[in-house]
Amino acid sequence: MSNKVYQCIAFFTSGLISGISISADYLIPLFLIGHYFFIKFLLKRSVLFLNFIPGWLFGFGFFFSSMHWIINPFLIYEEHKSLAPFVILIFPLLMGLFFALPSFLITRFKMLININKHLFTFGFFITFILFSSEFLRSKIFGGLPFNLYAHIWVFNERFFKIVALVGVYGLSFFTIFWMVISILLFIKKKISFLIPLTSFPVILIISSFLYEKENLEKNNTLDVRVVQPNILQKEKWDKSLFQQHVDKLLRLSKRAKKDTQLIVVWPEAAMTVYLNENKDLLNYIRRNIDDSTTIITGGLRRDFVNNSFKIYNSLFVIEKNGFTFYDKKHLVPFGEFIPLRSILNFWKITPGKTDFSSGKKENLLTLVSDNKEILFEPSICYEAIFQTFNYKKIELLINITNDAWFGKTTGPKQHLTAAIFRSVEKGVPLLRSANSGISIISDSNGKILKKIELGKEGFIEKKIILGENSTFFMMYGNRVVLILIFIFFFINFSIDFVIKKRKSLKSY
Numbered sequence: 001m002s003n004k005v006y007q008c009i010a011f012f013t014s015g016l017i018s019g020i021s022i023s024a025d026y027l028i029p030l031f032l033i034g035h036y037f038f039i040k041f042l043l044k045r046s047v048l049f050l051n052f053i054p055g056w057l058f059g060f061g062f063f064f065s066s067m068h069w070i071i072n073p074f075l076i077y078e079e080h081k082s083l084a085p086f087v088i089l090i091f092p093l094l095m096g097l098f099f100a101l102p103s104f105l106i107t108r109f110k111m112l113i114n115i116n117k118h119l120f121t122f123g124f125f126i127t128f129i130l131f132s133s134e135f136l137r138s139k140i141f142g143g144l145p146f147n148l149y150a151h152i153w154v155f156n157e158r159f160f161k162i163v164a165l166v167g168v169y170g171l172s173f174f175t176i177f178w179m180v181i182s183i184l185l186f187i188k189k190k191i192s193f194l195i196p197l198t199s200f201p202v203i204l205i206i207s208s209f210l211y212e213k214e215n216l217e218k219n220n221t222l223d224v225r226v227v228q229p230n231i232l233q234k235e236k237w238d239k240s241l242f243q244q245h246v247d248k249l250l251r252l253s254k255r256a257k258k259d260t261q262l263i264v265v266w267p268e269a270a271m272t273v274y275l276n277e278n279k280d281l282l283n284y285i286r287r288n289i290d291d292s293t294t295i296i297t298g299g300l301r302r303d304f305v306n307n308s309f310k311i312y313n314s315l316f317v318i319e320k321n322g323f324t325f326y327d328k329k330h331l332v333p334f335g336e337f338i339p340l341r342s343i344l345n346f347w348k349i350t351p352g353k354t355d356f357s358s359g360k361k362e363n364l365l366t367l368v369s370d371n372k373e374i375l376f377e378p379s380i381c382y383e384a385i386f387q388t389f390n391y392k393k394i395e396l397l398i399n400i401t402n403d404a405w406f407g408k409t410t411g412p413k414q415h416l417t418a419a420i421f422r423s424v425e426k427g428v429p430l431l432r433s434a435n436s437g438i439s440i441i442s443d444s445n446g447k448i449l450k451k452i453e454l455g456k457e458g459f460i461e462k463k464i465i466l467g468e469n470s471t472f473f474m475m476y477g478n479r480v481v482l483i484l485i486f487i488f489f490f491i492n493f494s495i496d497f498v499i500k501k502r503k504s505l506k507s508y
Contacts, residue, residue, distance in 0.1 A: 007041060007054075008053075008057055010037060010041060011037075011038065011041060011053075011054045011055075011057035011058045011061070012057045012058070012060060012061040013037075013061060014034045014035070014037040014038045014041075014058055014061065015034065015038070015057065015058035015059060015060060015061025015062035015063075015064075015065070015096075015099070016034075016061035016062070016064065016065045017030045017031075017033065017034040017061075017065075018030070018031050018034030018035055018038075018058075018061075018062050018065075018066075019034075019061060019062040019063065019064065019065030019066030019067075019147075020065045020066070021034070022066050022147050022151065022152060022414075023066070023410040023413055023414060025152075025154075025155030025156075028152055031152060032179060032182070032183075034062075035179055035180075035183065036183045036186065036187075038054070038058050039106075039126070039180065039183050039184070039187070040183070040187055041054060042054055042103060042106050042107055042110075043110060043115070043187065051103075051104055051107070052097075052100035052101060052103050052104040053100075053103070054103045054107075055096070055099035055100040055101070055102055055103025055104065056093075056096045056097060056099065056100035056103070057096070058096070058099050058103070059092070059095060059096030059097065059098055059099030059100060060092050060093055060095075060096035061092075061096075062092075062096070062099065063091065063092035063095040063096060064088075064092040066146075066147050066410075066414075067091070067092070067095075067146065067147065067411075067414075068088065068409070068410075069406045069407075069409035069410060069411030069414075070087060070088070070091050070411075071084050071087050071088045072405060072406045072407050072409055072411065073405045073406070074087055076233050076234060076405070077234075095137070095144075098133050098134070098136065098137040099133065101133060102129045102130050102132075102133045105129050106126055106129055109122075109125055109126075109129075110122070113125075115184070115188075116188075117496070117500060118496045119184055119185070119188065119496065120181065120492040120493075120495045120496050121489075121492050121493050121496050122184070123177065123180045123181045123184050123492065124177070124488055124489055124492040124493075126180045126184075127173065127176045127177040127180050127488075128485065128489075130149075130176050130180070131149075131169075131172060131173050131176050134148060134149060134169075134172060134176075135169055135172075138169075142330070142333060143386060145168075145385050145386065145418065146385065146414055146415075146418065147414060148168060148169075148172050148418075149171075149172040149175040149176050149179075150163065150168045150169070150171035150172040150175055150421070151168075151414070151417050151418070151421070152175065153171070153175070153204065154417045154420065154421075157208070157424075157445055157446040157447045158204070158205050158208040159201065159204045159205065159208070160204075160421065160424065160446060161207070161208040161424060161445055161446065162174075162204060162207045162208065163421055163424050163425050163473065164424050164425060164427055164471040164472065164473055165207075165471070165472045165473055165480070166473060166480050166481065166484060167387070167425055167473045167477070167478060167480060167481060168387070168421045168425065169478060169481045170473075170480055170481045170484055173481060173484060173485065173488075174200070174484075177488065178196055178197075178200040181193075181196045182196045182197040220395075220465060220466050221463050221464060221465055221466065222261075222263060222369055222374065222396070222463070222464055222466055223260050223261060223262045223263065223369075223461070223462075223463050224262070224263045224264075224265070224431055224441060224461065224462060224463075224464055225253065225255075225262060225263070225264045225265070225459050225460070225461040226264075226265045226431055226432065226433045226439050226440070226441055226450075226452070226459060226460050226461075227249060227252045227253060227264060227265065227266050227267070227433055227439075227458075227459045228267070228433060228434055228435070228436070228437070228439040228452040228456065228457060228458060228459070229245065229248050229249055229252065229266075229267070229270070229435060229436075229457060230404075230435070230436045230455065230456060230457035231245055231248075231404065231435055231436065232404065232436070233402075233404040233405055233436075236269070236272065236402070236404065236435065237272055242272060242273070245270075245272075246271070246281075246284075246285075249266055249270055249297075250285070250288045250289065252457075252458065252459045253266075253289060253293065253295065253459070254288075254289070255290075255293075258290045258292055258293075259292075260292065260370075261292050261293075261294070261369040261370050262292060262293045262294070263293075263294050263296065263367060263369065263431075264289075264293055264294065264295050264296065265296045265297075265398060265400065265431050265433040266295065266296065266297035266298065266400070266433055267297075267298055267400050267401060267402055267433045267434050267435040267439075268298035268313070268315075268380055268381055268400040268401050268402040268433075268434075268435060269298045269299065269300065269313065269402055269435070270297045270298050270299065270400075270435065271297055271298070271299035271300070271316075272299075272300065273299065273300060274299075274300050274301060274302040274311075275297075275299035275300065275301065275314070275316055275323075276301045276302065276314075276316075276323075276325065277302060282318065282323065285318060286318070286320065291320050294317065294318065294319050294367055294368070294369070295316075295317075295318040296315065296316070296317050296318070296367070296378075296398060296400070297315070297316050297318065297400070298313070298314070298315055298316075298380060298400045298402075299314055299315075299316050300312070300313065300314065301314040301316075301325060301327060303357075310357040311354055311355075311356055311357060312327040312328065312356060312357055312359055313327070313328040313331075313336060313356050313380055313381075314326060314327050314328065314359075314380075315328075315365075315378045315380055315398075315400055317365055317366075317367050319367070319368065324365055324366070326359065326361060326363060326365050326378040326380075327357075327358075327359025327360070327361060328356070328358070328359055328380040328381070328383060329358050329359045329360075329363065329383065330358075330382070330383045330386060331356055331358055332381065332382060336355065336356040362390075363377055363378055363379065363383075363388060363390070364376075364377060364378075364390060364392065364394070365377075365378050374395050374396060374466065375392060375393060375394050375395055375396075376394060376395060376396040376397065376398050377390055377394045377396070377397050377398070377426075377428075378398050378399075378400075379397070379398070379399045379400075379419075379422075380399075380400055380401070381400075381401045381402065382401075382415065383399075384397075384399040384401070384415070384418060384419035384422055384432075385415065385418035385419065385422075387422070387425065387478075388422070389474070389477055390469065391469075391474070392469070393468060393469060393470075394426065394428055394467075394469040395428055395466035395467055395468065395469070396428055396429055396430075396431065396464075396466055396467065397419075397422060397423050397426065397428055397429070397430045397431070398430075398431045398432075398433075399419050399430065399431070399432045399433075400432075400433050400434075401415065401432070401433070401434050401435070401437060402434065402435040402436070402437070403415060403434045403435070403436060403437025403438070403454075404434075404435050404436035404437065406437075408454055408455055412434065412437040412438050412454055413438065413454075415437070416432065416437070416438045416440065419432055420440075420442060420446050420448075421446070423442060423444065423446060424444070424445065424446040424471075425471065425473050425474065426444075426467065426469045426471060426474055427444045427467045427468060427469060427470060427471040427474070428444050428466070428467030428468070428469055429441070429442060429443050429444050429464045429465070429466065429467055430442045431464075434452075436454075436455060437454060438451065438452065438453065438454050439451070439452040439460065440452075440460075441460055441462045441464060443464065443465070444465070444467040449462055449464070450462050
């Protein structure tokens, strides 16, 4: 094979090992190695690689290995299996474009700046280019902020508590810069690469102690239970099994002692009926739980307007005297609605022929516990991966989801990772109920207090301390990241200036 073919394989392989490693803490060194070869090969002189192809190949490998689980929903129902080969190839090829543009810009930029004289400034611009691409893919076309650079630190809350100050994108920027500078110094055979390589993780840990969130008043607590029924996706919408599923949820929600108020969380679409129209079912649920228990569940909602109707994927708060609801706003393309339906109708993977409608209500709900109103932010399924900026005194995040679509892949773990980062950004605890997936109770610092593993049935219960939604990041949002970028540019430019001055003095 020719040298160009070997280089193409090298770029694809670099992305492949980077993507494989992103969901496992013990594989983080592979994440660095993959990016090392990516950057090293980009810096080589080659006519072929003065364009977007290297990045596209790297991105194809990265998304092929890190988000291979995207194929799983197409394997559940027989009529969609023929689409699976196209999905597993088309999706990573399209997503690879988010590395293609950075590749093009980096190879062009290296012609404008002498890396030997301006290594830190060059490292800053590589960082800025890669970060801008990540931020872009998190926002355009609905956004897909999965597998961000910041997410590699999720294995221990000490490493990502800094997001309460700078947000997930701030940590991504830090992480990319740490990686790029370490790699550039290593490429230049400078032993000083060990300084940034080892110091950054230490800085993250130290910052977590400096920003140790103080516990709020101990009476600001709530007894909660999170239920995971672990119902197979093929059985979930089977009407003949509906009563069996409801009874399982109720069985997992009953408790022996009834002396305190209890909040019980069921997963997304736990009720596969229009719950707002089904008074008999609501009464059945209330009869089978005690008066001091509040049920939060996913269900369908139908709204009739002008001789037509809209269907919503909703979250309901069922209390003794009634219910309130929140309608999902951020819908999943091809799962809950079909873009260009007249052309792509056959791509819909969820049951039913009607698209879901996007909710209009603010994503805030109130529940009552011990005569006290508690304001919480609801999210349904992958809404939890997107940043939100409610500035009211939210005390809790509740995410309901159905990760049975993704089986026993890395998808549920990546989904959970993004949800935890939302909790830390806001400084409030997270309750997450998955039909099948990973259900957790975590505190406001991102520490998982209790967990139900992937593919398991059961419930977890805990008295949690509520939060306040008052972190530094929530006060200033992503403006913090913009300020960081300007500060880093000034610092790196100054470092190169000082190094250049010292060299000129020595030569003199």
